[in-house]
Structures are given as structure tokens and as C-alpha cells.
Amino acid sequence: MPIKIDAKLKRNIILQYTVVTFAVTLGVSLLLGTFLTQSLTEQAINAHISFFPKIISLTAKNSPGIYSFILSESASRRLEDIEGFASGIESFSSVFRVKIWDSNGNVIWSNDRELIGRNFENDPNYQLAIHGQTNSLFQLPEKEENSSERFAGTVLEIYTPIRQADKVIGVVELYEAAHELLGQIEKNRAIIWSLIAAAGILIYLLLFFIFFRAHMAQKDTILKVERTLDATIYALAYLAEIRDIETGKHLERTSKYVELIVKELQKSSGYSNYITEQYIVDLVKASPLHDVGKVGVLDAILRKPAKLTPEEFTEIKKHSVYGAEILKEANKKIGFQSLIEIAIQIAEFHHERWDGAGYPHGLAGDKIPLSARIMALADVYDALRSKRCYKDALSHAQSVKIIAEAKGTQFDPNVVDVFLLKEKEFERVSIELAD
Numbered sequence: 001m002p003i004k005i006d007a008k009l010k011r012n013i014i015l016q017y018t019v020v021t022f023a024v025t026l027g028v029s030l031l032l033g034t035f036l037t038q039s040l041t042e043q044a045i046n047a048h049i050s051f052f053p054k055i056i057s058l059t060a061k062n063s064p065g066i067y068s069f070i071l072s073e074s075a076s077r078r079l080e081d082i083e084g085f086a087s088g089i090e091s092f093s094s095v096f097r098v099k100i101w102d103s104n105g106n107v108i109w110s111n112d113r114e115l116i117g118r119n120f121e122n123d124p125n126y127q128l129a130i131h132g133q134t135n136s137l138f139q140l141p142e143k144e145e146n147s148s149e150r151f152a153g154t155v156l157e158i159y160t161p162i163r164q165a166d167k168v169i170g171v172v173e174l175y176e177a178a179h180e181l182l183g184q185i186e187k188n189r190a191i192i193w194s195l196i197a198a199a200g201i202l203i204y205l206l207l208f209f210i211f212f213r214a215h216m217a218q219k220d221t222i223l224k225v226e227r228t229l230d231a232t233i234y235a236l237a238y239l240a241e242i243r244d245i246e247t248g249k250h251l252e253r254t255s256k257y258v259e260l261i262v263k264e265l266q267k268s269s270g271y272s273n274y275i276t277e278q279y280i281v282d283l284v285k286a287s288p289l290h291d292v293g294k295v296g297v298l299d300a301i302l303r304k305p306a307k308l309t310p311e312e313f314t315e316i317k318k319h320s321v322y323g324a325e326i327l328k329e330a331n332k333k334i335g336f337q338s339l340i341e342i343a344i345q346i347a348e349f350h351h352e353r354w355d356g357a358g359y360p361h362g363l364a365g366d367k368i369p370l371s372a373r374i375m376a377l378a379d380v381y382d383a384l385r386s387k388r389c390y391k392d393a394l395s396h397a398q399s400v401k402i403i404a405e406a407k408g409t410q411f412d413p414n415v416v417d418v419f420l421l422k423e424k425e426f427e428r429v430s431i432e433l434a435d
């Protein structure tokens with residue numbers, strides 16, 4: 001069962017398109033959203049920290065003791081040199097920790113006294129700052145120098161170089177509670193994601209609408225072409241049939257009989273691979289062409305209101321070869337596999353017999369194409385059930401008996417078995433479509 005569902009999915013072009021465009025639109029939206037929100041976050045943080053070098057240099061100008069504090073040997077540093085600078089920095093509401101580093105990676109002052117005198121010269125953010133680049137990161141609690149800040153939610157650490165006459169002499173590191181900045185970033189991210197979701201949905205719907213319209217237009221065209229083909233096949237078949245005085249609805253009935261047999265035959269294991277859905281459609285559509293070659297038989301024979309002489313019968317037998325020739329000519333113009341190929345088989349071989357005693361080639365058994373073996377039975381059942389100038393119509397029961405007796409001689413035994421299974425439906429069709 002899962003195989004059948006899978007095959008149906010594969011055929012459903014709209015579903016395929018829906019799934020693929022949905023996946024592509026979703027993928028592109030996610031990529032775009034991720035890229036935009038990331039660059040927005042970076043920009044917001046960069047804009048935020050870009051003020052700090054100015055703040056630091058202004059604060060240092062107001063408390064110039066900071067320069068001598070950083071540049072002195074540790075033993076001779078005087079706390080009063082740093083106090084003005086530190087309190088200036090700490091006055092920013094969200095700053096809660098200040099560290100001042102010298103150019104060797106030593107923390108020379110902090111409002112966390114425990115860190116003073118320790119060296120973290122390999123800290124990558126310190127390294128960036130001491131080389132002149134203001135930078136920041138959200139708190140990494142695992143960093144050793146941050147052991148005392150683990151209590152404080154999300155924190156933005158900002159490393160800013162302190163310059164004296166354009167030369168970086170040390171680094172100021174500020175810890176800032178980041179929830180406000182993050183809140184703003186989060187809001188903007190939400191706006192971007194909503195816009196992208198709306199755009200994605202719009203694009204998806206638009207693409208679906210365009211595809212759906214194109215698909216429907218194409219379907220409509222295919223339907224019209226198919227109907228034109230059906231009508232052409234019927235016209236071609238009737239061209240021959242109309243000259244035959246006694247055939248009536250023969251073409252319609254035999255199509256139905258062929259359909260009954262082939263659909264039932266598909267259920268038996270030996271044929272399930274050979275008889276595809278397309279085969280069934282093609283065979284049923286092609287079946288009216290089985291006698292198209294009658295167009296080449298003289299009126300005097302075809303319309304003779306009496307039993308034919310052996311010579312006349314030899315003439316009329318040629319209709320199978322004529323039919324195949326007409327259709328082979330048509331097939332040359334097509335150049336791809338089509339129902340014309342089945343039509344050729346039917347036209348050429350529908351008077352062959354399972355035992356090899358048929359015409360025109362005397363083929364036997366499965367040398368005769370399956371399509372023609374099916375057509376042969378459908379054609380004969382209809383002939384038996386129809387009145388001719390030289391015979392009465394037989395009853396359904398008589399016809400069934402004759403066909404059952406011809407199993408393995410005139411007809412393919414499997415086709416007869418299927419006929420016997422479906423004979424009630426043959427009778428129904430013969431009544432419904434009676435002349």
C-alpha cells in the first residue's frame with residue numbers, strides 16, 4: 001500500500017510544487033532572517049559601544065591623574081590619581097564594574113579589589129583593546145577573571161583603549177547590565193522576523209497562484225487535445241464502419257468489452273506489471289480502430305447483403321493488414337510511444353487465433369500481442385450477439401457457451417477465464433448499448 005500512495009504523490013504535480021516551493025521559501029526566509037537579525041544585533045552593539053571611547057577620553061581629560069596612575073610603577077601608584085576617573089565612569093547608571101588594565105595585561109585597579117594585581121594578558125578582548133580596538137562580548141562566566149560576576153544576569157563587557165597622545169597606554173573594561181540593550185535588540189529582531197514571515201507567505205502564495213493558474217491552463221489544453229484525439233480516432237473508425245451496413249454501435253460495445261477484460265486481467269498476477277493504467281487507457285481508446293482497414297475493402301463485398309463466397313472472404317480478410325498499414329503510416333508522424341502502437345497491434349492481429357489458425361499471419365499463443373487477444377474475444381462476442389443478414393443474434397448464454405468452448409483454441413485461455421468472470425457485465429453492456 002505505501003508504494004501506491006508514494007506513486008500517487010509522485011504524480012500529483014500540485015502537491016509536489018506546493019511542498020518544494022514551501023521548503024524553498026522557508027529555507028530562503030530562514031537564511032535571510034538569520035542573516036538580517038545577526039547583522040542587526042552586531043550593528044546595535046557596535047553603535048552602543050562606539051560611544052565608550054569618547055566617554056573614556058572625556059572622563060580622562062577631566063581626571064588626568066589616570067595617565068600617571070597607569071604609567072607609574074605599581075609600588076608608586078597613588079589611589080587619589082584614579083579616584084576621579086573611576087567615580088566618573090561608575091556614574092553611568094548601568095555600569096557596575098570597572099577594571100583598569102596596564103599595557104602588560106595586569107589589572108591595576110578594579111572596584112572588585114580582589115582582582116587588583118592579577119594578570120590576564122592572554123585575554124583575547126584585552127588584546128584587541130590594547131591594540132586599539134574597542135570591543136565587547138556578552139559575559140562568559142567560565143572566564144576566570146569573571147568569577148565574581150556570575151551572579152549578574154546577562155552582562156556586556158566593553159573593552160576600551162585609553163590613549164595618551166594617540167598611544168594606547170592601557171585598557172578600561174566596563175561591565176554593563178545588558179538587559180535594556182538586549183530588550184531593544186529583541187524587539188527589533190521580532191519586527192524583522194515578522195516582516196520576513198509576511199513577505200515569505202506573500203511570495204509563497206503568489207508563486208502558488210501563478211503556478212496553479214498555469215497548471216490549470218495546461219490541464220485544460222491537454223484535455224482539449226485529448227478530446228480532439230478521441231474524436232479523431234472515432235471519426236477515423238467510423239469512416240470505415242459507416243460503410244458496413246450491419247455494425248451499429250459495434251465500436252462502442254467492443255470498447256466497453258475490452259475495458260471489462262483488461263481491467264480484470266490487470267488484477268491477475270502475471271499481467272499486473274504489463275498492464276499499466278496508461279496501457280488500459282490506450283487500449284480502450286485504440287480499440288475502435290480495429291476494423292479501420294475495412295476502408296480498403298470494396299463496397300460490393302463489405303455491403304453484400306448475403307453470406308460471402310470464399311474469394312470475397314479472402315478479400316475481406318485483408319482489412320487487418322490494410323488497417324495496420326494506415327496506422328503505421330500515421331505512427332511515422334508521431335515519433336514517440338503512443339496509443340497508435342496498440343492500435344496497430346489490434347488492427348493487424350485481432351483475427352489471429354490462439355491455436356495459430358487465424359489470419360493474416362497465423363500467429364499462435366503469446367506471439368499474438370495481448371491487446372489483440374483481448375480485442376479478438378470482444379469482437380467475436382459482439383458478432384455472436386448481433387444479427388447478420390445470414391444469421392440471427394445469439395442469446396448471451398449461447399454466446400458464453402461458444403466462447404467457453406473456444407478456450408485454448410480460438411481464444412487465449414486467460415482472456416476466456418476473465419470473460420467468464422465478467423460475463424454478467426458483458427450481458428449488461430450488450431443490452432444497454434443494443435442497436
Ligand SMILES: [Fe+2]
Binds near residue numbers: 290291350351
Ligand atoms: Fe475485424
Ligand SMILES: [Fe+2]
Binds near residue numbers: 250290291379
Ligand atoms: Fe469488429
